[in-house]
Amino acid sequence: MTTDRDDATLVRTAAGRGLAGQLAFEELVDRHQQWLVRLMTHLLGNRSDAEDVAQDAFVRAFLAIEECGDGARFRGWLRVMARRLAFNNRRDAKTRARYEEGGAALTPERVESTASSLEGREMLIRVLGEMSYPYREIMVLRFVEELPLGDIADILEIGESAAKMRLQRARGEFQRLYEKRGGR
């Protein structure tokens, strides 16, 4: 777990402030920007909003780095922070529209050309865009981030049984929408 150890060292250095602390945090930015923007993109449906929220999350993390505690869990700590920001900034209708224009980028012509059998990424993006935000969020955390239920519950700040129920319902909605579009 070299990465964790390195993160822990960087977080400790960053928490010490000073020029070394700022440089250490900038290394954390380099290391974690890809997965964070990816996660935000899948939650919010477009890269522009995703980058804005990710940037905000990094800045807030920098200001509160002393609260990170175990630096080896920096990624999880940052994810919780970013998830809160995404949740607060979400606009379901807007996000759904952007999913369709920015994510799948399906024009009517393209929809027609692919008939009713959209496949792969485009259909997945479409279905995610149609889901309510809480369901989309938990599906991304479970099936993209591949987090265990306990971690998902922590991130969503709900009990594990509530997370389990939400995931079950989200899967049901996903399956219904996916099959409606001719998938599976």
Add this chain to the structure above:
Amino acid sequence: MTQTQDAPESDWIHAVFSVLREEVVAIAADFGDRVKHQIDQVAATQDIRPPSTMALFTAVALETTNMAVSMLPGAPPADHDHDEKD
């Protein structure tokens, strides 16, 4: 990561999502720089600018001023033993 906590019928969902798991999102080329720039600004405005950085800037500014003054025509030689006299 395992799927042990999902029902077996979710395996197909896991497979469907693989396309997103493997995806490398194209981040704006200057994203990292923008974040670092904002962090730099926040560090300054929030008064958490590294003391070492401020000390460095101050020292450089003082030294530059001293050098400029000493190069003026008729200026007295730089008083390097000032501290020792005190």
